[in-house]
Amino acid sequence: MSHYPAKLAEIVEDFSQITDRNERAEYLIEIADRFPTVRVPPEIATKPYDESHRVPACESDAFVWSRENPDGTLKFYFDVLNPQGLSAMAISVILEETCSGQPLDQVAALETSIVFALFGKEISMGKGQGLMGIINMVQYEARRRLA
Numbered sequence: 001m002s003h004y005p006a007k008l009a010e011i012v013e014d015f016s017q018i019t020d021r022n023e024r025a026e027y028l029i030e031i032a033d034r035f036p037t038v039r040v041p042p043e044i045a046t047k048p049y050d051e052s053h054r055v056p057a058c059e060s061d062a063f064v065w066s067r068e069n070p071d072g073t074l075k076f077y078f079d080v081l082n083p084q085g086l087s088a089m090a091i092s093v094i095l096e097e098t099c100s101g102q103p104l105d106q107v108a109a110l111e112t113s114i115v116f117a118l119f120g121k122e123i124s125m126g127k128g129q130g131l132m133g134i135i136n137m138v139q140y141e142a143r144r145r146l147a
Contacts, residue, residue: 005107057133064077111135
């Protein structure tokens with residue numbers, strides 16, 4: 001985890017201490033409540049969104065954008081069209097708060113296995129694939145800028 005952005009490594013470590021499933025769910029809901037702060041603003045994108053920003057395999061209809069900061073890092077924006085897509089909202093908040101403004105090589109090195117570290121190993125395959133897709137989109141944006 002040391003190659004991840006420091007804030008993300010810290011959150012993953014925090015989640016590793018949670019053994020109670022209900023406590024984990026409550027924490028993720030609290031994080032998802034901050035989703036309006038990472039939602040894509042109209043100056044970046046408006047509905048209907050370009051399909052190139054849609055996360056493949058995400059049942060919650062998630063979308064990801066990035067914009068380059070003056071220092072060469074990226075600022076990430078998200079939208080989740082399913083109002084019940086709390087898991088997609090939570091991972092979006094986590095990724096925005098821990099990867100925006102961070103070194104591109106660290107963002108490009110993200111591993112989709114953090115889904116299990118954050119949401120638990122009992123996450124359904126469909127939900128897990130969608131959450132991994134959100135991570136993959138963030139990774140892709142960082143890798144594209146590095147190339």
